[in-house]
Amino acid sequence: MAFVAAGTVVALFVAIVCGLVIGPTSVPTWRVVGDIFAHVGIGHNTLTPLQSTVVWTLRAPRMVIGLLAGSMLAVAGGTYQGVFRNPLADPYLLGVASGAGLGATFAIIDLSHGVGTPTWTPLLAFVGAMAAVIVTWLIGGRSIRSNTSTLILAGVAVASLLTSAQTFLQQQSSAGSITRVYIWLLGSLASAGWGTVWLVFPYVIVCIIICVGAGRALDVMSVGEEESRSLGVPVRRVRFIVIAASSLGTAAIVSAVGLIGFVGIIVPHIVRLLVGTSYRRILPISVIFGAAFLVFADTIARTVIAPSELPLGVVTALIGAPVFVVILSLRRPVPV
Amino acid sequence: MSSVEVNELSVRAGNKTLISDVTLAFEPGTWSTIIGPNGAGKTTLVETIAGLRRPSHGSVSILGEALTEMNERERALRVALVPQHPVVPSGMSVYDYVALGRVAHHGLFHSASPRDRVVVESVLERLSLAEFRGRDVATLSGGERQRMVLARALTQSTMVVVLDEPITGLDLRHQMNMLELMKSEVHECGLTVVATLHDLTLAGQFADRLVLLDRGEVVIDGPAAAVIRSDELAKRYGMNLCVVDVDGADVVVPVRHGDNVNGA
Numbered sequence: 001m002a003f004v005a006a007g008t009v010v011a012l013f014v015a016i017v018c019g020l021v022i023g024p025t026s027v028p029t030w031r032v033v034g035d036i037f038a039h040v041g042i043g044h045n046t047l048t049p050l051q052s053t054v055v056w057t058l059r060a061p062r063m064v065i066g067l068l069a070g071s072m073l074a075v076a077g078g079t080y081q082g083v084f085r086n087p088l089a090d091p092y093l094l095g096v097a098s099g100a101g102l103g104a105t106f107a108i109i110d111l112s113h114g115v116g117t118p119t120w121t122p123l124l125a126f127v128g129a130m131a132a133v134i135v136t137w138l139i140g141g142r143s144i145r146s147n148t149s150t151l152i153l154a155g156v157a158v159a160s161l162l163t164s165a166q167t168f169l170q171q172q173s174s175a176g177s178i179t180r181v182y183i184w185l186l187g188s189l190a191s192a193g194w195g196t197v198w199l200v201f202p203y204v205i206v207c208i209i210i211c212v213g214a215g216r217a218l219d220v221m222s223v224g225e226e227e228s229r230s231l232g233v234p235v236r237r238v239r240f241i242v243i244a245a246s247s248l249g250t251a252a253i254v255s256a257v258g259l260i261g262f263v264g265i266i267v268p269h270i271v272r273l274l275v276g277t278s279y280r281r282i283l284p285i286s287v288i289f290g291a292a293f294l295v296f297a298d299t300i301a302r303t304v305i306a307p308s309e310l311p312l313g314v315v316t317a318l319i320g321a322p323v324f325v326v327i328l329s330l331r332r333p334v335p336v
Numbered sequence: 337m338s339s340v341e342v343n344e345l346s347v348r349a350g351n352k353t354l355i356s357d358v359t360l361a362f363e364p365g366t367w368s369t370i371i372g373p374n375g376a377g378k379t380t381l382v383e384t385i386a387g388l389r390r391p392s393h394g395s396v397s398i399l400g401e402a403l404t405e406m407n408e409r410e411r412a413l414r415v416a417l418v419p420q421h422p423v424v425p426s427g428m429s430v431y432d433y434v435a436l437g438r439v440a441h442h443g444l445f446h447s448a449s450p451r452d453r454v455v456v457e458s459v460l461e462r463l464s465l466a467e468f469r470g471r472d473v474a475t476l477s478g479g480e481r482q483r484m485v486l487a488r489a490l491t492q493s494t495m496v497v498v499l500d501e502p503i504t505g506l507d508l509r510h511q512m513n514m515l516e517l518m519k520s521e522v523h524e525c526g527l528t529v530v531a532t533l534h535d536l537t538l539a540g541q542f543a544d545r546l547v548l549l550d551r552g553e554v555v556i557d558g559p560a561a562a563v564i565r566s567d568e569l570a571k572r573y574g575m576n577l578c579v580v581d582v583d584g585a586d587v588v589v590p591v592r593h594g595d596n597v598n599g600a
Binding site: 213216217219220222223224226227229230231232233234235238276277278 | 383386387388407408409411412413415416417419422423425426427428432433436437439440444445488492
């Protein structure tokens, strides 16, 4: 456990440095590391003004949004898997992705003029995501007799409805806006600046803290709803709080960077294979591992075919799937 | 004061009445077993006593306090449940599983205190589970598993323990072991045990008192020996029953109907 924790922290540090150092403008690693220390008051600035702009205005916000997105999606996936006791749960289970997709499509295309209002994309994506989860909860989560499978099924229904509405809108629009919708759907950190970072930061940090704090409750809830109630856990309240936090954080991230798949489902599983089934370990390690993973993936996405970029969602799956398969074959798979 | 008071309790699911106007009181240091045919409402009754179901009418009080007035944590400090079909979360160690019983004591945001750990250790020791502490719960045999579930309930350190068919699927020796373990806890710690059991012979031998339930109503309620020998028992199960005395223990034997009884 300590070994895994130390390993993920090292991976995180390496990912951060890669995120800042690697790119078309070459900046020596030691200068970047020296400048990081200079920023916290140790030593002197080691970068030229140009290098400083490239590192701190272009690469750093992108790297930070990658950290936030990776942590949030990973921890939300982990808590969803715990609260639904279902290994296939991911942060998009209750309709966040399809709601955000519909909202973003609305913003990107404009049926009457052919030109949309892309500046509205984050807002509409966020509203769509939250609306989808709230509708899912109202259908499947409220009644006394409801259990988690009703909620999952409600999520499936809401998601397919919104996805078909999104597909219809997209099909009615021009070729140019279809391309932009696709780019958004596949997720990208390219447009992130410090403004985006500060916008999503408070939501994401609060939501991550709530999710990680729910670890012990999720451990108890692995014995099922009735037994965990008899052990003293207010199951319905925990479920509501955890789903609300995961969904809000995911919606904030999705509105900023689009739909990045795979991180939310695979990172918690990789961590589970490494540290066992306790959510008190899975969740905090997933936060760090998810952050490192997504920044690595983004570094690859923006460099391999530079100056153009690979869609981040494609890269996460391209690296994530083989890594997962290797770990799965090395370790005995542990069910949720 | 009785440790458990069930007062004019009715439980409905939809428009079906599962428990109808049941009034019972259970005293500290006694073992009471609810018997009755399938569908009599035994599980519903004990689940309501454990606080997992809300009464449609009437109330259940533990040590004078109504269950419906308590939150989950307060309830878990007063009554523990050994469920009929416990969920076994594979990947969890036996120690961690048994320690779940202490969650109501230390809370969801604190780690186990030294006292919590002492309680878990002593229960593991008493139930001969100490050697299994590091094992994955999924690798235990049926008997070991049932003992582990009982251990979890005992670490809750409640005055009232509810057992719902605790020996389902166990062989004879493990059935006896499990019930003996529980019986000694009743004597040593003055627990109040409310159990359901299908096996009438074991029910009669281990309980101080039997409550025969049929269609959600109490039919007879009294000392084990009297209930076992009552005519109502056979009538409610709808079959011939014969009670045989074997070395002072009442053994309930089912007898086939009709002219096959004495062989042809």
